[in-house]
Amino acid sequence: MDKTTLEIIRLLKKRMDISSEIGRLKQDLKLSITDEQRESEIRKKVTDLCGEIGLEKRFALRLLNLMLNESVVAQSTHKQTHLSLFVKAKDLERQGKKIIHMEVGEPDFYPPPEVKTALTEAYDNGFTKYGNSRGLPELRSALAQKHNKDSAINLCPENFIVTTGGRYAVFLAISTLLNQGEEIIVTEPAWPAYKDNALHSGVKARILETNIEEDWQPNIDKIKSSINDNTKMIVLNSPNNPTGKIISPTVQDEIMEVAMKNNLYVLSDEIYSNYAYSDWKSVLSYEYDKSIVTQSFSKSHAMTGFRIGYAIAYRQDIIEKMNKVQALCITSVSEPTQYVALKSINSEDVAKNRRIMKERLDALAKKAKGIGLEFAYPDGAMYLFATKKGSDNKGNNEGMNSYPATKKQGFDGTEFANRLLEKGVAVAPGEAFGNYQNFIRISASQPLEKLDEGMSIIEEEINKGV
Ligand code: PLP
Numbered sequence: 067m068d069k070t071t072l073e074i075i076r077l078l079k080k081r082m083d084i085s086s087e088i089g090r091l092k093q094d095l096k097l098s099i100t101d102e103q104r105e106s107e108i109r110k111k112v113t114d115l116c117g118e119i120g121l122e123k124r125f126a127l128r129l130l131n132l133m134l135n136e137s138v139v140a141q142s143t144h145k146q147t148h149l150s151l152f153v154k155a156k157d158l159e160r161q162g163k164k165i166i167h168m169e170v171g172e173p174d175f176y177p178p179p180e181v182k183t184a185l186t187e188a189y190d191n192g193f194t195k196y197g198n199s200r201g202l203p204e205l206r207s208a209l210a211q212k213h214n215k216d217s218a219i220n221l222c223p224e225n226f227i228v229t230t231g232g233r234y235a236v237f238l239a240i241s242t243l244l245n246q247g248e249e250i251i252v253t254e255p256a257w258p259a260y261k262d263n264a265l266h267s268g269v270k271a272r273i274l275e276t277n278i279e280e281d282w283q284p285n286i287d288k289i290k291s292s293i294n295d296n297t298k299m300i301v302l303n304s305p306n307n308p309t310g311k312i313i314s315p316t317v318q319d320e321i322m323e324v325a326m327k328n329n330l331y332v333l334s335d336e337i338y339s340n341y342a343y344s345d346w347k348s349v350l351s352y353e354y355d356k357s358i359v360t361q362s363f364s365k366s367h368a369m370t371g372f373r374i375g376y377a378i379a380y381r382q383d384i385i386e387k388m389n390k391v392q393a394l395c396i397t398s399v400s401e402p403t404q405y406v407a408l409k410s411i412n413s414e415d416v417a418k419n420r421r422i423m424k425e426r427l428d429a430l431a432k433k434a435k436g437i438g439l440e441f442a443y444p445d446g447a448m449y450l451f452a453t454k455k456g457s458d459n460k461g462n463n464e465g466m467n468s469y470p471a472t473k474k475q476g477f478d479g480t481e482f483a484n485r486l487l488e489k490g491v492a493v494a495p496g497e498a499f500g501n502y503q504n505f506i507r508i509s510a511s512q513p514l515e516k517l518d519e520g521m522s523i524i525e526e527e528i529n530k531g532v
Contacts, residue, residue, distance in 0.1 A: 210222055278441070374399065
């Protein structure tokens with residue numbers, strides 16, 4: 067037994083060495099780290115071998131997922147994200163350089179006026195203590211009322227857990243509901259935290275790429291064919307960061323049907339719901355007992371710095387699992403912040419923020435079109451996910467069929483974002499959101515004059531060629 071175990075460990079070391087070497091090559095050639103087609107091939111070989119030697123397939127595939135994740139960790143050290151670019155931009159600012167921030171999803175609006183009064187009230191009324199780890203009962207009750215009204219459903223405060231930002235709600239869902247080696251389905255381009263949280267929890271993220279030609283809509287057949295015994299969750303984010311697209315009603319219905327049929331959790335990150343400019347329906351309206359919706363005050367109320375969000379689930383055991391870890395890690399969310407959120411839920415600013423953001427996004431899209439950027443017109447959120455029109459973006463985003471992965475040609479979003487930063491404009495490189503090196507994400511979360519100035523600089527740089 068010992069000899070066999072040590073032999074397995076030796077082979078693991080050999081596998082990691084090969085993986086590091088491949089990582090170096092991929093970096094030199096600017097290839098993406100994960101390759102779904104390649105992974106499918108290995109998965110098939112492992113499945114066939116299990117049949118041949120009589121080993122349980124589910125166990126072997128979970129082990130394979132752990133090894134694939136380790137390789138991703140080993141190869142991910144140099145990737146640029148929107149946050150790394152933000153940090154770089156902030157450093158330049160500290161050195162006295164003027165930067166127009168079009169890289170972050172942080173509205174420049176002030177929080178609602180109710181917040182200012184509530185901050186003093188929280189102090190005066192003694193909302194300054196440790197609290198219930200699921201969140202202030204009054205806040206959960208007000209949130210239940212809001213969502214019941216918005217989605218014509220019937221939830222109670224026990225279906226809610228208040229968290230430190232939507233980000234922590236996503237972390238809690240992924241880290242507490244799934245086991246190591248299990249799989250979640252993530253469609254990309256996507257906010258990177260879904261994949262990174264999965265990696266952190268030893269969960270395998272199966273990436274299904276969408277593309278601009280199909281209006282960034284998830285492909286239901288790809289979803290169906292990626293489901294196996296280890297698949298436990300599908301992640302949705304509509305309106306989407308970075309594309310701004312809302313999942314079409316038909317596709318959303320189909321996804322929910324597939325999830326229910328396969329008994330999958332649906333983690334629906336609805337943080338941009340306040341910025342949905344065309345038909346949008348919360349996943350809550352399906353009343354599916356394995357759905358978890360994550361929400362936040364960050365974008366709708368411009369309260370990013372308050373770090374307050376929440377999760378909603380029909381099943382209280384789901385809330386309880388998340389609550390256990392929350393209580394362990396943070397005891398409870400800051401009570402003054404929860405009080406402030408309670409007092410600002412129904413602020414008129416929320417509708418105003420939405421109107422302003424739509425106006426900015428429209429202006430940004432108009433300008434972007436005029437300077438030769440190509441994008442799918444966003445239905446929501448606060449971003450344009452764009453590439454240079456007419457550039458030969460070969461080897462890009464052909465879904466799961468891009469093996470052998472080819473070096474990206476044409477417009478290089480990362481190089482462009484870095485070059486632009488030198489000129490005083492920060493945008494997020496597309497590679498932060500998946501295998502989209504030919505794209506950049508431009509955020510509309512600044513006033514119109516600044517967006518205009520930023521876009522003029524972008525135009526100058528675009529005209530210099532790729
Ligand atoms: N989900 C998406 C899609 C986001 O874009 C963000 C932030 O940019 C978050 C969640 C996290 O928001 P917060 O933790 O500030 O609530």
